[in-house]
Every structure is written in structure tokens, then in C-alpha cells.
Amino acid sequence: MPNGLAAIATAPRHFSKASKLNFLTRILPIILSGFTVASFSLAQDDATVAQTACRIRVVDDQSGWPVPLVELRTTNHVRFVSDNAGVIAIDDPSLLDREVYFSVVGHGYEVPADGFGFRGVRLTPRRGETRTVKVHRTAIAKRVGRLTGAGLFVESQKLGDHLDWHDAPIFGCDTVQNAVHRGKMYWAWGDTRIASYPLGIFAMTSGTTSTTPFRSLQPPLKPKFDLFLDPRGRPKGVAAFPGDGPTWLTGYVSLSDQDGKPHLVAFYRKIKGHLQTYEAGLCEWNDSTSEFEIVRTVWKASEGGSPPSLAEEGHPAFWTDAEGTRWLLFGNPLPRIQVQANYEAWKDYENWKTLTPQKTLRSADDDTQIVPHSGSIVWNAFRKRWVTVFMQKFGKPSAFGTLWYAEADSPMGPWGTAVEILSHDNYTFYNPRLHPNVTPQSGSTLLFEGTYTAEFANHAEPTPYYDYNQILYRLDLDDPALQPAQSSVHSLHP
Structure with a gap:
């Protein structure tokens, strides 16, 4: 309380009315002055929030776009990571007003190496000032931003920007599934981290967006999901099926029945132990109810036999054959299952057709054979071909973090030469999912996302905020760097 108010509150009760009036007359200007100073201080706090730290802008040296997920590391191992706006806020007193060397780590973005091979920059951070770090993109894929988790604009908000942004109440999300259903885009994620406890949600979380969820196909990315919540306002598991362990969904697609009614359907798996499936259906x-329900269980480990093909991860793709029959293909990345594209055929599991996908694709770099591990395919109107983005099994430098692009005239193959489009330094980026529905049908832009995680890497140190979350990338299909994949298909058809 201001000193004047304290004085009035403690004024002796035996003061006369005149004495109290005289006291107030003398003290009131002081009281008002106190409030004025306090109000000015609060306003000044809002106005000078950007003066409390040094703003670091990380930008692409060619496009000028902000670049998320670029780390600056000091020589004493303090780490800063650019947010979805490509911003880092530095307010560490030990780093301000002195020259500091920052190593730059960017997973597909870098700065030139010096004579000792170090890749970094020297900066002198000062409060209220801006420094710009220009990074050169070495990957063909362009990073757009993070889709899930907290702190999407945490660095910018420290500097007073993007204060209207509110993170979803989720810290991390595994593999994405999505489908257009009843005029909306439905999204579902696997095991999900929350703030309140190390064990999160293991029955799939979900949300919706419009069918055009991104206002722009370049950063900064602001993805807003309308999540399905429990009665207490927390994200809920939408596939809480009986049995121990997580529930994982895949093959997520909307199919119409013979009466034209759409059904959002998926494969489910119950998991135990070390990623072992013990039930599928x-x-x-x-x-x-805004939840999934079991239609039928097709296999249980307790009943013997091998897990069915649907027990493997997969993404859907629609295909019309030469006879005009419309099919639904499931694969990860290349098709392994074929079923007619309607709800009744999907339920008739016994009549599903199993396919044998191409086992390897030839690298455009050195003719080595690349083994696909996970990914998806789509028909692309711009290329007038089928295209795929997939993760390599046991790639380098990251065993499960190197992605490739290839094309084919038919979803059944043969698939042409593969071009590496993205890799990570001892980090995992798996289960890439193509998003053909959120880009212009005739455009040359292709979007994909995947799970960025330290899991399955060689003792990788998790990246703050970003770890175990979905990162969105774009490919420009008119990029000359993709030409080896685009021209190779012709040689497959002499």
C-alpha cells in the first residue's frame, strides 16, 4: 500500500474532523502521486518488455524466411532454440554486453565452417537490440514450423510479440493421422505428453481444424486445433479400448457407405512390452461421443497365429485403376493392402487383398539401395505422378532421421530413383505424413510432417520444447534438386 494510505489507516482515532480533513488535504497529493508513479511503472513494464532481452532473428539467407528449430549453443553449453517465428530471446546477464561465440546447429540449416571446422557466429547481445543470424539451407525440404506441443512462440512472447497466441494443453505428440470427414480435417496423435505428470495419454488424442488449416505455407506457422477435451477441460484419450497398454490407430480415413453416409474409420492395435502388438482390429x-469404438477384433495374440497386415503402421491413398474401380491403398510408405474404397468393403476384412511392395529404392547420390521404413504416398496433380516421402531404415548420419523423395507412374511401382530431402544430426524424424489436402491441387508445393524425437538416436540430448512433437516441412516440386527423382521414372518404362 502507498505510504499515504498507510498514514491514513494508522491515524489516531482521537483526531478531530477538522484535523483529519487538514491531514487529508496535505497527504492527498502524495497519495495520488504514488498511484501515478505505480500506474506509470505498470505501463512502462508493458511498453519496455522488448527491452529486457536481446532479440536474435534466425533467417534463411536465401528466402529471408524465419527458421524454427535452430540452436545456438555457448562454449559453456547453454542452449537457445529458435521458436516458430525464428526468434531467440537472450536475457542471461552472463551473456549480455560481451562478445559470445554461439555454435549453430540446424538440422538442414548451417553457417560456414571456420578454419578449425567450427560452425558458429560471434554476437554481442544487448538488451533492446536485435541481432540477425543468417543460416544456409542445405536440405531440399524447407522447415515451416512445429505443429504440436507447448511454447510454439515462447521466445517471441518474452519480447512482447505474438501475445495473442495460446498453446494447446499438450507437451508432446507422437505420429499423426488425419482425414477429411464431414467438412472438417480430423487429426489424431499417438502417445501424448502432458504437463502434470511424466506419464501422459496413451489412448490417442484428437482435434479438428478447417480443411485449410494453415493461413500460410511459410513460417511463422500458427496451427490451431480444436481439441477433444474431457469434462475437466483436459485433452482426452479418444480410443480408450479395454486392455493394458497403449492404443495406437493407423489407416485413418473417411469412407462413405452405400447410402452416402461418411464414416471415420481406422485400424487399432493394443500394445504391450517393447512395442509388441497383442490385439488388432x-x-x-x-x-x-467424440470417441472411437471397436467395430471388430480380427486378431489376438492369445489365440495364436501371426499378426495381420493391418497390425503394421500405415497411411491411406485413393486410387482408381484402368477399369475405373476406386480402391483404397494402405502402406507405410508403399502399398501393402488393397480394398475397395467404401465402408462395406472396409468392414469385410476377410476379402482385403495383400500386396508386396517394392523393397528398396535406388539412391540418386551413389546408386546404393535405400530401404524404406515409414512414410506415405499421394497422387500429385502438378507432377501428374504418384510421389512419396519416406524415412530410410538405418540411414546416415541419423539411423532413423533421413528422408527421401521418389516418384512413380503407378502406386504399385516401380518407383524411381530416390533423392535425399532431409536429414538430422543424431536425431530421429519418423513416420512422415504427406498432406495433399491442405495445398492447392494444381500447385507445386507439397507438405509433410513427422515426429521429431531423441528416441532411437545415439544418446541424443532432447531439444527443449521441440522433442517428441510434429514438425511441418514443405517441398517445392519445381526445385531443380528434385530432378534426378523426376527424370528417372522414364527409364523404368523402355
């Missing part, structure tokens, strides 16, 4: 979204 078909499930369907209930619009009234």
Missing part, C-alpha cells in the same frame, strides 16, 4: 468414430 477395426474401429469407427462415434460423432455423438
